[in-house]
Amino acid sequence: MTGPVPAVVFTHLLRMTDHRATFEHAKLTQPRREHGYCVDDMARVLIVATREPGSGGPVNGLAGKALGFLNDAQSYDGGCRNRMDSAGRWQDQPGTDDHWGRMVWALGTAAAHSDVSLVRRLATVQFERAAQTRSPHPRAMAFAAIGAAELLDVTPGHPAARALLTDYARSIPAAPQDPEWRWPEPRLRYANGALVEAMIATGVALDDPALLDRGLDLLEWLLDLETVDGHLSPTPVAGRGPGDRRPAFDQQPIEVASLADACARAATVDPRPAWPEGLRAAAAWFEGDNDLGMPMWDPSTGGGFDGLHGDRVNLNQGAESTLAALSTMQQARRFSPVPQ
Template identity: 65%
Template sequence: MSSDIPIPVFGQLLRMTDHRGTFEHACLDQPRPEHGYCTDDMARVLVVTSRQPDSTGEINRVAGVALRFLGEAQALTGACRNRMDVKGNWLDEPSVDDCWGRCLWGLGTAVARSDTVWVRKSAIVQFERAAQVRSPSSRAMAYAALGAAEVLSAHPDHRAARKLITDYAVSLPDPSGDPGWPWPEPRLTYANAVLAEAIIAAGVTLEAPNLWQRGLDLLGWLLDLETSGDHLSPTPVGGRGPGEVGPAFDQQPIEVSSLADACARAASIDPAARWNDGVLAAASWFTGANDTGQVMWDPETGGGFDGLQAEGVNRNQGTESTLAVISTLQHAQRISLLQR
């Protein structure tokens, strides 16, 4: 299986990016500038460009665009704006919603993994600004904790990052105690695996084995729930609650890439084969091992398709979907190389 893993292709991401940012939406493979840009996407752009090995000048250029965008999105308080129009005007006020958490995730990844010195130095300054505040949102805090874990992997004595990830760990609700539904929310919604991944990351960073084992247990439960036979069957746009069975649609690439991210992190601390298998299953979801047998990316452009539907595929290659396939294939390629 691993020998058939395609390499990430950055053509669509480059096509979607201008001097300001990466356009959020596409019509097929063509950008739709009228919908503008968002911090959520630019944070993900910085994640995938920072961790791409032997990155080219064009990929580094896009990383620079993302870093500048995130810096401009931040208020002095550390809160973040999310939406910018094609003319460069911000359309919302700073908040500590998901865009804030993803901003910290992107910046932390750049601090730990970028090959470019000025990117690492600029990212840590921006990270420290955003790390001044906290969010009431569990997902926003999970993304922020992932960013803090990345910073601490490179700078173990970084006080702001350690305070952030400690505050995250303290804020976690007690386990539900329900073996049938151990998830910390009443329903699965979107990018679900980030909640388990952040618990794993916090446990490892804080040297708290009970915490990382809790994250592994949650991830294992989610992976089982989102697996049908020999392929992934992810939670649809409408979410999934206790007793609801799949397959259900529309399925979004972000759910698959979040599962790949979490399984890749789990594999780094737990030798169980299921985690690498989870990453490879996520990659195979894009190449056709899914509920309808449809290919979910364009190997020519590298773009990810925007949704798997019961009756077909949404073939628009938007930025979130394109980043989802790039991210997933990055993890799968690393596993493929290790297994050779």
Template identity: 55%
Template sequence: MNRGSRLPLSHLADMTDDAGLFEHALLTAPRREHGYCLDDVARGLAVLCRFPETSFLSDRLLTIYLGFTLAALAPDGRCHNRMATDREWRDEPGLGDWWGRALWGLGAAATHAPSNEARKRALDGFRVAAQQRSPHARAMAFAALGAGEILIADPREEAARALLHDALDTLGPADPSPGWPWPEPRLRYANGAVVEAFLVSGVALPAPRAVLTGLRLLTFLMDAESHDARLSVTPTTGRGPGEAGPGYDQQPIEVAALADACARAYGITGDPQWREGVRAAWAWFRGDNDAGVPMFDSHTGGGYDGLEPGGRNLNQGAESTLAVLATAQQAQRLGVLG
């Protein structure tokens, strides 16, 4: 991936059929027997909406992902997550992370999809899902990312405004312990999304204290997820007070969420340290990580599923591929793709 080049979507396309995005891969081949999940499809919708220029392929993928996300909505705003290849849902509608990511994807599409029709369909879907509230902080953080996009674009959108207020109430205490400022007892997964939720809520509402909270948490997170002048992100087991890295497996989604948070902070403050954070995130994918191995295929855009002590998980699933593309988008936009 070179600066100024179009990011390759060939692996993402290989992981997609006319129904949706397959969740898992065996090396580069989609594992169709595991079906599709809204978690990944909605994440893909958000990523596709961030391309400054569209193509026939990106438009086709966006149309598929938007259709899947809307089909996952129940009338009361809850969402299905898992669909099998027979096109039947395998779960009951719920309010887990997938619900929050649906709102994230729909919010992105409502403001950035290439056609008026797609933007209208996405906004209608957002309003359906925004009837609900999740008891889970991560789900509400993901939902806030979509609501923030909509409210920034249209301050009259009350469904988005109400959701952001409730997300801030759910995300954590206003005055956390100075020894552990994170609003949870442990760092978990996609931690950057929590930070970005504070930042985007603070800009959209507006709520200046939320912006300050987000910047304080991002400073803490960058310090906690760095080791020997490179990113060493929270492993799958999490990380609590006093626990030092490196730890494994490190997941690409953690790096992508950190890149998004740093890009958002740079857009708000213009502080070059946050641009450097995006550069460090992209460097992690290029091999400046604890195992010293690249975490993506530069020819196809496929992402490897996890960083391990001796190298990498060679499977290229949907989540990791989207994490690569999302981080590359931010690096390209800020001129640090290199």
């Protein structure tokens, strides 16, 4: 992408949202109400809504709705439920899987970036409740660490945020010794960008130069691996290992958004041009600079398409894909010209 990044438009996200929350799935542009709502998506709603500069009433309303949903999902010991049906009934018990980590990420982001003082205060209270516990899952802890780093950036010395980051740093596995496969897992899985973003954010927050450098180096390796013929070709749903053929499908927008978030984080602490270039490549993936040469979102409404298959685009516009597109454009606009 060489020109300005398209504007962030919330039309479709608002269409997907009722009085309670944002529906998880869509049939083309229409919400599939029968599938209900989830914390994973409402955490993403809170992140996107609170980091949008100068957001107006409808976007602030999304943030308030997300904050209320996450509060209702939480238990007193820090865990949270994930799924609610369309009638407002929770369908599971509190836990600390990925949805918990995304919730902590969202609460830290809202506490740091919301334009509304009440949202900042309530998000901080909820963050402190959630940060009482820990997750055994590496990605959940990485998501939570990103939120803790956001909060610590605006509230230096915040004890719950610092304790969470310290525990996360201790949990990071040692770097593998294989120079050809530097990833800390045998295969790339999902939300890979979040693992390196968490390393970068934690390295900065805890003043750990070695961890920061490891995160930056690993992000550079990941971007190189995920780039084919000058465009992004992200890890498919089945993962990616050494020697796997590329391109591979199905590709999910959330993987591109994860890379964009990591590049945006890196760009704030390292002046190399690779990070703004990575952001532009992520935005360009949605615009059609991908393995099929087909757009992955509708810029007129902000709706994101649900997946890139080997022969077509999945034109359903669910919440996760829509939020991935909006998040990517937000991040890319921070380091790119704004259209006049």
